[in-house]
Amino acid sequence: MKDSKYKVIPIKTGYIKPNESYDMIIENSKDLLKDNDFLVISETPIAISQGRLVDESKFKSSYLAIFLADIWAKYVWGYFLGPVLGIKKRTIQNLRNLPREARSHKEVVLKYYGLKHALKPASEAGIDLSNAPGPYVSFLPDKPEEVVVDIAGKISKNYGKEVVVVIIDTDATYKLFGKFFTSLPLAAKGIKADFGIFGYFLGRFGKIIGPTPLAVSKKYELKEIIEVAKIADDYQNQNEYSMKTVYDMGNTFDGEIDEITIEMLDSIEHMPAVILRKLE
Numbered sequence: 001m002k003d004s005k006y007k008v009i010p011i012k013t014g015y016i017k018p019n020e021s022y023d024m025i026i027e028n029s030k031d032l033l034k035d036n037d038f039l040v041i042s043e044t045p046i047a048i049s050q051g052r053l054v055d056e057s058k059f060k061s062s063y064l065a066i067f068l069a070d071i072w073a074k075y076v077w078g079y080f081l082g083p084v085l086g087i088k089k090r091t092i093q094n095l096r097n098l099p100r101e102a103r104s105h106k107e108v109v110l111k112y113y114g115l116k117h118a119l120k121p122a123s124e125a126g127i128d129l130s131n132a133p134g135p136y137v138s139f140l141p142d143k144p145e146e147v148v149v150d151i152a153g154k155i156s157k158n159y160g161k162e163v164v165v166v167i168i169d170t171d172a173t174y175k176l177f178g179k180f181f182t183s184l185p186l187a188a189k190g191i192k193a194d195f196g197i198f199g200y201f202l203g204r205f206g207k208i209i210g211p212t213p214l215a216v217s218k219k220y221e222l223k224e225i226i227e228v229a230k231i232a233d234d235y236q237n238q239n240e241y242s243m244k245t246v247y248d249m250g251n252t253f254d255g256e257i258d259e260i261t262i263e264m265l266d267s268i269e270h271m272p273a274v275i276l277r278k279l280e
Contacts, residue, residue, distance in 0.1 A: 006228070008235045009275040011039075015266040022049040022147070025273050026154055033161045038276040039151070040232035043169045043214055044131045045272040046141040054108055057135035061103035065110055068118055069102035077121035085204050087121070095121055105129070108137065113185060116196030123171050125196075126184045133262045140186060141167060144215035152217035165217040168229040173213075174199065176206030180222065188213040190222040232274045239271045 011029045016022060022045065029039060047053075061069075077087075078095035105127075109118040113125040126140040141147060148165040155161050166188075173182045173191055181192040183199035191212065195202065210230030213222075 004231060005279055006038075006231055006276040007279055008231065009277065010235070010239075010271050011273040011275065012269050012271055015262065015268075015270055016045040016049050016272065017262055017266070018048055018053055019051040020049055022046055022151070023154070026151060026158075029273065029275060030155065030159050030161075032275055033155065033159070033163055034277060035162050036278070037161075037163045038166060038228050038232075039155075039163050039273055040166045040168060040228060040276060041151075041273040042236065043126070043141055043144070043167050044128045044138055045270070046144065046147055046167060047128070047138040048132065050142050052139040052142060053132060053136045054112075054139070055134075055136050056101070056104040056108050059104045059107045059111070061107045062110070064115075065107035065118075066103050068106040068110075069098060072119070073102065073106075073121050074098045082121065091122060101135070104135075105137070112139070114196075116198065117183070117185070119197035120183060120200050123183075126169050126171055131265065133260055133265060140169065140184070140214065144186070145188075148215045148217035163217075164220060166225060166229060166232075167214045168233060169212045169214055170233055171212055172203060173209045173211065173226060174203035174206040175209050176202060180209065180226075182212045184212055184214075186214060188216050188222070188225065228276050231276060235274055236271055 009032050011025060011032070013024050013028050016024055025041060025045070033039065073095055078092055078098075082092040082095060106118050106124075109124040109127060117125040128138045132138050144167045148167055152163060152165040155163055155165075169184060171182065171184050173180055173187070179192065180190060181195055181199055181202065183195050183197070183203070185194050187193035210226050211233040213225050213229050216225055
């Protein structure tokens, strides 16, 4: 990347399926890694590997979920709060065209994470609608701090390479009055988490630092970890088949989201991780 002090090396794999080992990421990166590299992994393939999936079509929408989808997100955020707070035009347009299925989505957020996360207009609690088959969504990984230690340990033990493993989420980390925080339910040490809608509002008055590191395999300066996370996220977004949102997934496969299968997801190349190496 231009003017970067890091070399970026993509790790490409097939689709990591539900309850399938994430060791595919290690296998495809082992020959490319060197000591002191950063292995930066997206949260979704880890969560799917852990089977952290829920079928939203099985949830009956409460009156509160219907209000949050049909009024709060679509009209209050789509036509008032979104424009006032300077939300991206693409996000505003998506909010104004929310499908009926958004009701079930809000119900899932309410059930598992509560109102403070359901009040967010999008990316509620880090629940990912993309890269999952049919009506399924994926939650954030379970105990990501254990996952990064496991991956770094396997790389060290099996291949003799000492690297820093980081799991990131595209949802923002903000900085205000010298403090780092995120609306996500969890984050790496040094970042205050679980602010929900309050973090989203506060973030409008602070500065977006970059995507949120969820866990780091060893103690490291937070400023550099966030910088590494941002470079990795920017690089992954350049991928031809990047499916950052559910709308991107629909465009990739040119069909209804609920009709997307694991076989379809496995038919394209995925980039679940990148290696970042400091330039000499």
